[in-house]
Amino acid sequence: MAPSASDEPAPMHLPVISKASTISASVLHGPRDLRLERRSIEDPDVGELQIAVKTTGICGSDVSYYKKFANGDLCACMPLSLGHESSGTVVAIGPHVSGFSVGDRVALEVGIPCGQCGICRQGRYNLCKKMRFRSSAKSVPHFQGCLQERINHPANWCHKLPDNISFDAAALLEPLSVAIHAVNRASPTPGSTALVLGAGTVGLLTAAMARQAGCAAVTITDVDQGRVDYAVAKGFATHGYVVPRPLHTSSSSSSISSGSMSGTSTPLDGVMTPASTLSFRSQLDSARMLATEMLSLTNSSTPLLVEDEDDGVDITFECTGKEICMHTALYATRPGGKVIMVGMGTPIQTLPMSVAHLREIDILGIFRYANTYPTGIRLLRAQALGSPSGFTLPSLDDMVTHRFKGLENARGAFELASRTVDDDGNLVLKVVIEA
Amino acid sequence: MAPSASDEPAPMHLPVISKASTISASVLHGPRDLRLERRSIEDPDVGELQIAVKTTGICGSDVSYYKKFANGDLCACMPLSLGHESSGTVVAIGPHVSGFSVGDRVALEVGIPCGQCGICRQGRYNLCKKMRFRSSAKSVPHFQGCLQERINHPANWCHKLPDNISFDAAALLEPLSVAIHAVNRASPTPGSTALVLGAGTVGLLTAAMARQAGCAAVTITDVDQGRVDYAVAKGFATHGYVVPRPLHTSSSSSSISSGSMSGTSTPLDGVMTPASTLSFRSQLDSARMLATEMLSLTNSSTPLLVEDEDDGVDITFECTGKEICMHTALYATRPGGKVIMVGMGTPIQTLPMSVAHLREIDILGIFRYANTYPTGIRLLRAQALGSPSGFTLPSLDDMVTHRFKGLENARGAFELASRTVDDDGNLVLKVVIEA
């Protein structure tokens, strides 16, 4: 399968019966070297749709590529269009495609697995070794991202949208998919308790999905008061806990650039003085105390009735990728509970593994998502029904705090997406670029 | 362990240092032979609490005993106090009990398993062969029900209540437990679709729990328009479907007396002419058409986006115990889905088993509940927190449509509980007796 949009400059003299046309694309050539270019695009191939991209959300991994031309261990080795949280409209239909019409509104699932290996056939296609994922530097040549005017995409990985789901919300189906997958892996029983560490986009959506899955109490934590307040005010979580920043930390503004693949979170590490000046044991003690405080907060507002409740929450979703947060996660979870590693971050971590081992706390990582888009669409569609007694997700549209129009303004979007507040002091949650 | 309240008449002359006192009890001696009696009650034994019963809900099985002195195959063989949906206040504390104070408000879990057999140790204590369940004729001597002034009950099976849970709601924790157990067995993933057949107490609560567990669309059906309307208006379900009654059926008013153990449901069988005059094949065809109609109702209001959706719902909860409803359930469920048998009813059923077999629809029965009271309490406690964005159960207090004060008025409660509307035409959902 050829990349849907080539890197070659558009040919000068198009033949009369052209099969290609010209589009503009936002292309990253190196750290902060973002260029608006013209690319040629072929007609959609067998099984493909051509999509005019409408909205693309900026993710932490995009910001990382933008700043470093790399994301964690992955270094880009050729020009790369970013953006993988996208929705758009069908503008052309390739051969052998059925079920779509020009004008259909769709959300794009941008990771294309092989569909035939053992793990694909078993339904865990997110783990397919041959996965090609738009805007990631993993496969070479890179599978180009969605910050292009139009792209050709396999119809099988385009999800039709009902009228009540906006393009913004549809773009947010991507981070919502991470949250859905995280909660599916956790499989809480109704009435469970959950803790979410990190109140970035993915943390917020994970908290909301934990509530959707029936968790009776969902506590969200972050060092950023604004995000915690937002989470509770908008119903993403039932309780919020602001992790106190120490006086002399300067990590607050830069920390977010570490970004995870699946949404940025303000890390909690501000709470710690540098590891080198603090013994690891006292680090663990801090984490344990923090866990106790978080639990007592929840329990104080809801008097303790079941004796086991002070042992910890049923499930902790770690959405920051920070080692110190994994410590907190392990101490805050009850025996027999689960810690879900959502936020990608420190690849090598020093952890009190006996806490998990002796208490049989399962540690489950999640990598992207599988089979989540139909679920997400169903949940967003249900919002519109307006049932009298809740049970629907908070508004995703509301999470879009900043909007940039036109690919030519992508640079501003990336710069803003790396901050937690804008120049006016307003919360920055999700920045989107509209085509 | 001796029964908590004996059947013997109270002794005339109590000794000076008495360990027993006298209580009033509502005792059934035969079909509709309900008597208000005086019984003696011992002080609470080791590990027991003495509970002054405040509220007891009337269940379908209670109505069955009241009318027939039997419930399904179980025939009472001695006087039997009914009532197993109860809450009350601790009035005395036996030896070796800790964690309780006089005045504590509690919900009673009235089934006492042995705690030591293989299945108890594996956490499925509801299946314990030695289970003793109050108000049931299964164990002999019968384990007396809660329609008594006070009872002694193992402290381990009394669940403390937070202030925000009323005695009414606490009594309803029993049918809610059935619903919680049903949904735990179904373990829907968030965004699933569900169908609930029967809108009695258990059907309503099961629908609400399906929503709590994250189901995006929950359709409830019943022959009774009032119940269906109630379910949708109050947010128990997202969609309602009233099964049309044929012209010449007379089963409407009496049908409810068939009652299930765990809540009564208006059966759907009114829709069918007598089986003897109708070939079984056409019965099945009717069930299939009914299933299609129910599905299309849901799908019409929510345009079909995922191609598989017209194959059926993910999970069907059958809460009527009727064979015809099992047919509908099997036809209405998608390949790979689940049918949960909740409502007890026809012991021998003729079913299109190949529909389940060839489509791998799991058929899972539920018998009472295990480990559900802490969950139920946590969910009801969460209601009080008043989060802005829903995700809480509908009010259980609101389900108590009729209230009788004093055990001496139990007869009226049983008579009313066997009807679906009262003399004023108001919906009868849950009838409770207050001590």
Add this chain to the structure above:
Amino acid sequence: MAPSASDEPAPMHLPVISKASTISASVLHGPRDLRLERRSIEDPDVGELQIAVKTTGICGSDVSYYKKFANGDLCACMPLSLGHESSGTVVAIGPHVSGFSVGDRVALEVGIPCGQCGICRQGRYNLCKKMRFRSSAKSVPHFQGCLQERINHPANWCHKLPDNISFDAAALLEPLSVAIHAVNRASPTPGSTALVLGAGTVGLLTAAMARQAGCAAVTITDVDQGRVDYAVAKGFATHGYVVPRPLHTSSSSSSISSGSMSGTSTPLDGVMTPASTLSFRSQLDSARMLATEMLSLTNSSTPLLVEDEDDGVDITFECTGKEICMHTALYATRPGGKVIMVGMGTPIQTLPMSVAHLREIDILGIFRYANTYPTGIRLLRAQALGSPSGFTLPSLDDMVTHRFKGLENARGAFELASRTVDDDGNLVLKVVIEA
């Protein structure tokens, strides 16, 4: 995707650069109207291999088509090659295929799902609505079976064989797949007890897989003494029980023709006098007694140590498709256990559903299989390692009791496959046709 071998007669005048060649095929045109024909076969298309079929096992569904030109509700409407338990050798390789060489030995997985619908992506591709399955009349035009000299088959559904797996054993990977899927759905914990009803090919293999999965005691039952003896002697099961035939039954020889899709089993119905002369209640009583006898057999040889053991086995695999066997299955399974419906048979069954409901016995059907071939190959490969302490499946080669050479002798194979003993009184288990 075009059928791999067309029904059209071979063209008379082949062009010079032919893309088609001529093969012989065994084709069924009506009940017992089996013809040896010449068909043309194209070169393998994109993604396809051309396989010279070596061994094909005859399944109960094949016998059903052979006798009735129909299998259950499915009626053939055009000429149909039978056979779906096949192995062969790669003789040509289509474009865009990698990982295969001419001469590779392969087992054929003959059901081709769409790979893109929701249920395929979730890993349950056996339930795909667009599934095309060779030798079945379900899809029209029928997807032709393997009793052809050569076929073109998607490389993705050809499984390479190590040297130690014979073509016979490889053909038996198909019924073994049914057994693997059945046991995967049952997911027994090591040390479980199992009962297998029916000792045909699928019953035997299911018993062996139950042992493979760690079941400590596996009892197999059949009306045929020879099969039961074989099962125990060869280690498929640990215990055998021969269901006594009543004196005046004549159903013994014909019963097998009812066949299931996935292997024939001698039904137990011989034990019953006609249902019409026997009340259903007494039928159930018979089933219950039979269940008790089967359990006591196992328990007598292994003195009862765990008190719950007399409550039934953990898992019952029903491999006959007979209603009376489902009765036995339900009564023979412990509370909290599982009944797996393996053998297809009576579409509409009258069952004591309360036995399952009140004891929470899960009823799980299986339809074919998914993700089983790699497992089966791994298990057969392990046989060859010859570890000192067992844990390997019984020999599958040994199950091939009769062998016919040449497609021209297919008729004899079908006739014999419908019997349980041959003319010499020898057991008939698996009949294969060698190309």
Add this chain to the structure above:
Amino acid sequence: MAPSASDEPAPMHLPVISKASTISASVLHGPRDLRLERRSIEDPDVGELQIAVKTTGICGSDVSYYKKFANGDLCACMPLSLGHESSGTVVAIGPHVSGFSVGDRVALEVGIPCGQCGICRQGRYNLCKKMRFRSSAKSVPHFQGCLQERINHPANWCHKLPDNISFDAAALLEPLSVAIHAVNRASPTPGSTALVLGAGTVGLLTAAMARQAGCAAVTITDVDQGRVDYAVAKGFATHGYVVPRPLHTSSSSSSISSGSMSGTSTPLDGVMTPASTLSFRSQLDSARMLATEMLSLTNSSTPLLVEDEDDGVDITFECTGKEICMHTALYATRPGGKVIMVGMGTPIQTLPMSVAHLREIDILGIFRYANTYPTGIRLLRAQALGSPSGFTLPSLDDMVTHRFKGLENARGAFELASRTVDDDGNLVLKVVIEA
């Protein structure tokens, strides 16, 4: 419940109608301060049996207490009888016990949970906070171990033995329980592949249970050639890999004293030069290379057929408790697989968590066991049936390599149990003390 045997010296003048008698006990008073003492024992209380202990196996945790009067973080604070792998004979029966006779042979499950807390009721009683476990210093006063002539033990936690299970094998039911629990948590599907790190008692039994559960290939590794050879020769594993020791390591003999609760394993750390002289990155590289070598060993003997197989095993059981082995475990496991932490060891570990996170490798710890004794007894009982085709565990009796008679010889047993070979160069696996 009072401790079953008190620490007080026996009273001098017993009353005529004595309820106590005098026994000998092996009691540890400090590091290597093991004394043979006289203790008094009461008659068995309500619900208790008095057991004459016949065989007790020495576990790694026993050796740790013997040497350091502590086990990991747990320090003994009063005299402590060791031993928790025990079998014996019923010599007296307390009130309210049924189902046992004097002379019954039993295995002792020595951890007594509360039975009433949430986690007990959910079937995970091994995680009960109130658990009292014999020979452990965790509860105070310590719950005395089994190296006593007789002990009183709750009948509910005594498991009757069939004749074919020896006292030796019955003592080994305790480490077998750890293995059963580990495999239950892993829940391999039949045909899975497994890797077991560490070939001590628990490693060997875990490997055997992995085979019992249907794993087709089980590779065991250790630095000790003798143990690896034993494992393969006796059928505990299908493949063995001896981890090469570097030339200049001196950790071989002392390393075992670190012992885990549930069986000792020769750690693999000999392979590494001190961490301080080696960068952590190169440590990880070594672990990755080691993992690759282990996998290629298995795959070379069994030619690679399924393309995913070189991605790692389905399940790795880490039985050494060493950090370096956790590294190997993570690298050796396939995407979507599981690492089970069995061996307790280094409480704080530095791990390449992204390897687990990005590949969704679940990390599951196990702590002791729950609901395993009936399973173990069923599996050992099945050994005696002598089915022709394997599927039974290797002999547990054979694992008892050394035997000491009389509690007065306990010291010799502890000294030997801390070694991997005896003075004659014979393998030391399980050392038992016979009463």
